[in-house]
Amino acid sequence: MMKPGRLEEGDASKIPVPAGSNKGISVMDLILRLVGVTGTLGAAIAMGTNEQTLPFFTRFVRFDAQYDDFRSFRLFVVVNAIVCAYFVLTIPLSIVHIMRSVARGTRILLIILDTVMLALLTAGASAAASIVYLAHNGNSSTNWLPVCQQYGDFCQGASGSLIGSFGAIVVFILVILLGAVALSRQSKLRL
Amino acid sequence: MMKPGRLEEGDASKIPVPAGSNKGISVMDLILRLVGVTGTLGAAIAMGTNEQTLPFFTRFVRFDAQYDDFRSFRLFVVVNAIVCAYFVLTIPLSIVHIMRSVARGTRILLIILDTVMLALLTAGASAAASIVYLAHNGNSSTNWLPVCQQYGDFCQGASGSLIGSFGAIVVFILVILLGAVALSRQSKLRL
Structure with missing residues (x-):
């Protein structure tokens, strides 16, 4: 489709990109990444320091639970x-995108890496969530008793640290999503 | 950068796209989706029909395990x-992409939906995997005994169905990845 008064494509890099578009x-990408750093760092610390020792013990056994x-x-x-480390490493790239909003290759790279990390984080979070569920509710057919009555603080710590991860x-x-939107806008700007 | 002998951009839709590029x-996308249908369908059926009743029972309790x-x-x-349903629904779209390799919007849509589904499937698979691990190995600090000695077939069925999902x-x-590569190639063809 040829529209009248359309710019030639070679000028795409010369015309001032409409301010504020990308x-x-x-x-917003940068802000979200900072939120992500906080969330995952909090989750890792909360779970990593999660530990509870019960106030009673027998001669042979001390009852404690830790992650x-x-x-x-x-x-x-x-x-x-x-x-968390990944988020920190991608923040410079995100800042580059603010300054050079026509960057294309790095955006695609970032989308792919984000996808891989999303899969990794989802795997970790939901594996932990299924154990937390089991600790709260137990399972009758395998005779796994709920342990949250005894280890209340431990369970709360574990449940809480899931929030940051999710x-x-x-x-x-x-x-x-933002990356895909930015990419599709770029192609519209250029076509 | 202006290269000599470059096509004007309005011709982009008229020039024959190099055959076989996208x-x-x-x-390959279509073939992979068919593999995905098989894998998830197999996993759902294998887990859904997974059940084992032990050959002994007391007067009050019958020992059986099911998913x-x-x-x-x-x-x-x-x-x-x-x-599995999602894979089946996207197969027509994948066929459209084979015939019209310049499709752009549907490719971006497909990447986003694929990402959401990837997160969903990873969550389900790893939650199940953590339970399977617990069934095999138990956990001494919470006194959850491994149940795979008794429910051997059940455990094997559950472990097997994870394969399809992963x-x-x-x-x-x-x-x-293929979608992102196709998108970036398109933009190179057009620029």
């Missing part, structure tokens, strides 16, 4: 730490 | 069924 998206006892919780801490999942979905 | 990607007893397994079945996760990652 800049606003990039700023290390559950593989899924250990995975959770590791995954959150990785994703917040970061929402951040990832928004960030990927 | 067509090959779209064909319904675990919330995470129920989630697993539901999620796999949803993702296969579909790989399919999603590949499909999203």
